Amino acid sequence: MSIDTPKPDVLTLSLFGAAVAHALFILGVSFDPLLDDIRTPPSLEVVLVPNNSDSMAPEEADYLAQHSQDGGGESDEASRPASPFASNQDFDTDGVAPQPVRASAPAPVEQRDRDAITAVFADEELASDDQQEQNEHIEAHRDKDLIEQDLEIAKLAAEIDRQREAFAKRPKKKHINARTTEAAYADYMYRWVEKVENIGNLNYPDAARRRNLTGALILIVGIHKTGEIESITVDESSGHKILDDAAKRIVELAAPFEVMTGKLAEETDILYIVRTWEFQSGNSITSY
Template sequence: MTRGAGPFGWALALATALHLGLILGIAIQPPDVRPSEGGRETLEILLVRAAEPSPEPPSASALAQIDHLGAGGDAAADAEVPVSDPEGAIDTSVEVEFEAPPEPLFEDPPILEPPIETRPAPIDVARIFDSRGAEIARLTERARERSNAYANRPRRKAISASTTEYKYASYLDDWRRKVEQIGNLNYPEVAKQRQLYGNLILHVAVRADGQVETIRVLRSSGFAELDEAAVRIVELAAPFAPFPPAIRAETDVLDITRTWQFLHGHRLGWGQ
């Protein structure tokens, strides 16, 4: 408060108060001029802080945005609501991020459709019996063939120097004498010239009619010339005497096995 100032002093005080009010946001009330004692006027200046402006209510668009964000849950609740900004100084745009729902840990099992029931085909009993009948007939025919083959298989009898049964021993002795006679008459010349001697085992199969079935060298003499000479002598001696009725009744082939000996003196002998 300034007392005892003239008109110039009042003007200066009023200008100062106006500047301070503009700078500090202080409202200035008109001075209350009261006469003072002694006939002097007194100027009182009251400085009052201006009240802060009250915030304006949100606009209709802001309220609609708040309602829209409110449906988004917690993310919408955390968003700031923009206030009215007539001069456009404040950015009223709001960016809202929504979290994606977590992916399921396990996939749902596939839906399996129930299998379509199919009826089994009807059993053809007649066809089964026909098939079994054909199989039985085939097996029966094979058994018959085997039986016939066995029945038709030649009956064989093996004889050697150790055979004691008279009918076979007698036939073998006749066979040996004929072979020995032919062998001595047709003694191999190569054996004479080279003085070859040795023993061999020969197998001769004779049929019931006296014909030779097979000739085989079971053990060689060590000289191919002597082995070939033994085979040649049997071929020259064939055919042999037919089987007598006692042998023919039970035997079709005689398998004769004998040891042949090409001895010194160019003669043919026999071993066991």
């Protein structure tokens, strides 16, 4: 009688041996050298310290610098020097955003009232709501007053312009009398007096002749440069209304007068002739 011994399963043993071999291979192989070659080399930090000749070299230095220094700064604990523009994290990008960023306006920020803390003594004084309203009321009144002042100034300026324009449009007036010596005016007045005297003697008033009235009066006669009468005024009466009216009528009968020319016309729009007219006893009239 023979005893059969179990034969080992060759397939199972082969699979187990393969699994062990792969595990050893995977766990034994490291990719650190390859990653070290690809990774960006670490940055070099430089620490600048003041040149202090009295400073002793520390027994155990934490960093390298151009001069020896044992301690410094504001921290009680040793810390790694860092720049505010450096990062201790390594990134795979060169600083470009991995995804394109769409340009847009910043999000609106809600306006909030300014918070203020009051104090007894402060460098800045903030107006309360009542005071601010009062200040706005004062500013509004000030603006109103300024507007009213501007309107008054504009009215005054317009009035001055109107007066200046009216003055420029006013006729140029000239007064002459028996004492006038300027040639142009004296010559015109001489011819005017001669004409009025001739008309007066030809038209002597009958009422004055019948009553044998005599007397002298002063007339102011205004004459336009065209020779027409502008006005006749009795400046001083003779004492007899008949003689005063007769003198005015004689001047009216003598019109129109000679048209002004040359220098007289350039300088004069209205010429006022002031003369004394005398009614004499011989039923004649004369001027002086």
